[in-house]
Amino acid sequence: MLSGGHKSPKTVLSTLPRWLAAGIGLGTFMLGAPGHADTGGAHYESLGDFLQQTKFHGNLRSYQFTRAYTSEATNQYAYSLGGYGGLLTAPLYHFQAGLTLGAANSLGLNPANPAQVDTTLPGGTVWVLTEAFLQYKHKYFTLRGPDQILDPPWINPSDSRMKPSAYRAFYGELTPFADYAPLRDLSFVGLRVFEFNGRAEGSFTPTNLYFPGHAGGSGIPALYGKSTPGTLAFGLKYGSPGKPLTAQLWYNKFIDFSQLLWLDGNLVYKSGTGFDPIFGFQFGSQWSDGENLLAQVGKGAAGNIQVYGVLAGVDTPYVRLTAAYNGITKQNGAFGNGALLSPYTTGYATDYLYTTQMIGGMIEMQSPGSAFKVAATSYFMDKQIKAMVSYGGYYITPTSTFTSNPYETDVDVTYSFSKSSGLDGLSIRNRFGWQNGNIQRQDFFYNRLQIQYQF
Amino acid sequence: MSPKKNYPLITCLLSAGLGLTGCAEAPPKPAAGAYPAALPAAAAKEDAAGTLPASTGRSAPKPPLIRARAFEGTVKAIHPANRQVVFLLADGKRVTVKVAPRAGSLADLRVGDLATFELAETVEIVRNDDHHPETGEIVMHPLPGSMQEREYFNPYYHRDGLSAAEHHELYWSEIIEIPAWVVSTDLQSRAITLKSREGRVFSVRVAEEAGRLDEYKPGEAVVARFKEIDDITVITPSESHPRPSHPN
Numbered sequence: 001m002l003s004g005g006h007k008s009p010k011t012v013l014s015t016l017p018r019w020l021a022a023g024i025g026l027g028t029f030m031l032g033a034p035g036h037a038d039t040g041g042a043h044y045e046s047l048g049d050f051l052q053q054t055k056f057h058g059n060l061r062s063y064q065f066t067r068a069y070t071s072e073a074t075n076q077y078a079y080s081l082g083g084y085g086g087l088l089t090a091p092l093y094h095f096q097a098g099l100t101l102g103a104a105n106s107l108g109l110n111p112a113n114p115a116q117v118d119t120t121l122p123g124g125t126v127w128v129l130t131e132a133f134l135q136y137k138h139k140y141f142t143l144r145g146p147d148q149i150l151d152p153p154w155i156n157p158s159d160s161r162m163k164p165s166a167y168r169a170f171y172g173e174l175t176p177f178a179d180y181a182p183l184r185d186l187s188f189v190g191l192r193v194f195e196f197n198g199r200a201e202g203s204f205t206p207t208n209l210y211f212p213g214h215a216g217g218s219g220i221p222a223l224y225g226k227s228t229p230g231t232l233a234f235g236l237k238y239g240s241p242g243k244p245l246t247a248q249l250w251y252n253k254f255i256d257f258s259q260l261l262w263l264d265g266n267l268v269y270k271s272g273t274g275f276d277p278i279f280g281f282q283f284g285s286q287w288s289d290g291e292n293l294l295a296q297v298g299k300g301a302a303g304n305i306q307v308y309g310v311l312a313g314v315d316t317p318y319v320r321l322t323a324a325y326n327g328i329t330k331q332n333g334a335f336g337n338g339a340l341l342s343p344y345t346t347g348y349a350t351d352y353l354y355t356t357q358m359i360g361g362m363i364e365m366q367s368p369g370s371a372f373k374v375a376a377t378s379y380f381m382d383k384q385i386k387a388m389v390s391y392g393g394y395y396i397t398p399t400s401t402f403t404s405n406p407y408e409t410d411v412d413v414t415y416s417f418s419k420s421s422g423l424d425g426l427s428i429r430n431r432f433g434w435q436n437g438n439i440q441r442q443d444f445f446y447n448r449l450q451i452q453y454q455f
Numbered sequence: 456m457s458p459k460k461n462y463p464l465i466t467c468l469l470s471a472g473l474g475l476t477g478c479a480e481a482p483p484k485p486a487a488g489a490y491p492a493a494l495p496a497a498a499a500k501e502d503a504a505g506t507l508p509a510s511t512g513r514s515a516p517k518p519p520l521i522r523a524r525a526f527e528g529t530v531k532a533i534h535p536a537n538r539q540v541v542f543l544l545a546d547g548k549r550v551t552v553k554v555a556p557r558a559g560s561l562a563d564l565r566v567g568d569l570a571t572f573e574l575a576e577t578v579e580i581v582r583n584d585d586h587h588p589e590t591g592e593i594v595m596h597p598l599p600g601s602m603q604e605r606e607y608f609n610p611y612y613h614r615d616g617l618s619a620a621e622h623h624e625l626y627w628s629e630i631i632e633i634p635a636w637v638v639s640t641d642l643q644s645r646a647i648t649l650k651s652r653e654g655r656v657f658s659v660r661v662a663e664e665a666g667r668l669d670e671y672k673p674g675e676a677v678v679a680r681f682k683e684i685d686d687i688t689v690i691t692p693s694e695s696h697p698r699p700s701h702p703n
Contacts, residue, residue, distance in 0.1 A: 052543075053531075053543065053549060090549075139629075156602070158606075159606065159607070160606045181579070181664060246598060266598045266599065266601075268599065278599045280598070280599065280600060311599065311600045313599055313600070315599070320599060322599050322600050324600050350602055350606055351602065352601070352602050354600045356602070356605070357605075358605070373600075375600065377599075377604065386608075388604075388605070390605075412605075414608055416608075427608050429608060450608075452608060454608075
């Protein structure tokens with residue numbers, strides 16, 4: 001739970017989700033009128049018909065996380081039962097409403113000593129309306145807000161615990177070439193984030209993960225009691241899942257923290273031989289923004305630095321092999337000597353750098369330098385089993401937390417029950433990470449047993 | 456029809472956490488039908504016995520190869536001006552499709568009718584090398600080295616493949632997608648013969664915009680996309696929107 005001193009004022013924006021929820025209920029009631037039709041082509045003969053076309057989604061998760069250190073650091077454990085579930089109403093005059101409830105409960109199974117609890121899971125009880133939005137969806141554009149899960153690079157859901165991160169934001173996407181096949185997958189995005197709900201928290205606050213109080217974040221104590229106006233971002237995306245070429249260009253303005261221009265692209269060349277070469281690149285340019293909060297608290301403003309990344313590999317019928325590199329230029333005197341800032345993923349290890357591993361990557365180490373990663377990913381038993389083995393190394397400027405270059409080895413296996421079985425939707429996953437080389441922590445073993453039922 | 460879920464067993468597994476011992480997988484059930492329901496076998500052989508045809512009155516038997524293109528949906532809206540019909544398909548998806556002129560008038564079609572329709576020419580054929588082994592759905596294949604590949608669950612579940620943010624995506628579209636295997640192609644007539652996941656073999660014309668036909672090999676898994684339908688046949692008339700009775 002958020003324990004920092006952020007008292008979010010009770011603004012119109014903060015109460016909007018409750019009004020929205022009430023509106024959804026009222027709208028649903030009104031739709032009970034038989035024979036309702038709209039200009040978007042929807043027709044509902046009754047409330048039951050409307051509900052039939054309303055989509056329900058969600059999952060139930062049973063996660064158990066264990067951290068063990070060979071150093072003097074306290075071992076930690078946490079269990080949580082929860083997940084998230086919600087609905088997206090059928091369209092009415094192109095409008096839809098969405099509600100998603102995220103919740104987690106430890107069932108009293110966690111250690112009594114708080115220091116022994118892995119609070120990132122989270123360690124206690126959390127529930128929050130992760131999403132409460134109204135959406136206008138047209139063939140050529142989409143508008144959505146306020147409370148929602150977003151998925152651009154660097155403003156993403158970080159959905160590796162009980163529930164995803166969420167954002168109080170307005171989101172718009174243009175798809176002007178929906179009718180023109182060659183450019184159909186090209187879209188333009190603009191968004192404005194006002195408040196943030198971390199993946200282990202029950203409220204939205206005008207903060208990010210550099211503020212203290214976010215479990216699993218990279219809180220800077222001196223930022224206690226301060227706030228940020230949020231983030232502004234614009235993007236251009238090309239491609240869709242399954243297509244061989246994807247690329248995106250983003251400008252992110254993390255207000256009073258940093259600005260980031262981000263470009264990445266990926267190509268899987270379908271050779272027709274079953275052995276498909278893979279290429280990827282990343283480029284980012286960061287500079288400081290506005291009344292830099294990090295500079296105000298004596299940590300140094302965000303550095304004017306560049307980030308590079310390349311990925312090469314091959315997709316075979318049995319395994320996907322990749323090797324990746326990331327480099328971050330240095331600026332002495334800047335925050336983390338020129339570290340790349342990621343306000344919504346730092347500490348979560350869910351950023352977009354190729355070399356980030358399960359426990360961490362260059363963002364978590366808050367350092368310039370270089371990193372590599374090699375990985376083997378395989379889907380077998382008709383894709384019911386996904387197995388990943390990876391190894392990453394990080395060549396950093398030492399900090400108080402990372403006093404020497406860390407390395408990480410991950411083994412990640414997921415078994416999904418067959419769709420034709422009575423257990424359709426159920427997956428069992430075990431992720432094991434071993435971080436070593438960092439003298440401060442010595443060997444750090446992190447095991448995550450994750451059982452999920454998705455519906 | 457989805458397979459019956461074994462909820463007690465799922466609950467057992469979730470609540471047990473580590474304790475999977477003693478929980479056994481239920482016997483296999485038929486695969487989920489995730490696409491427009493196929494015309495019932497009997498109806499596929501004989502044309503709409505006892506049904507009310509649309510105004511075209513096309514009730515003459517069709518060659519099996521053609522009837523295999525018939526799919527089923529409930530009419531949710533009709534836009535006569537631009538000849539569009541909104542169907543609610545068996546998998547819960549709602550599609551707005553154009554009705555070909557040769558299908559005749561839409562005057563006898565009513566909202567609420569359960570009808571079959573045939574797919575017209577395919578406008579796009581997508582290679583489906585990431586298809587689900589049972590349903591044929593394209594499973595999310597995360598970009599190599601991406602955060603999604605690292606963090607998300609097995610993309611075996613299409614729903615999971617839609618990242619947490621993308622469940623905003625509409626289930627309402629203007630395209631009907633049929634996952635299938637290529638049986639053969641006829642470059643001369645631009646026809647492609649496909650075998651659907653349910654085993655139905657049907658031939659359709661491939662629109663010019665779908666590109667070259669010679670690049671698709673027999674046995675290759677693809678998804679054929681359709682925007683246009685023809686030959687609508689009502690099999691269960693709407694009760695809430697009755698047709699006016701016509702004196703004989």
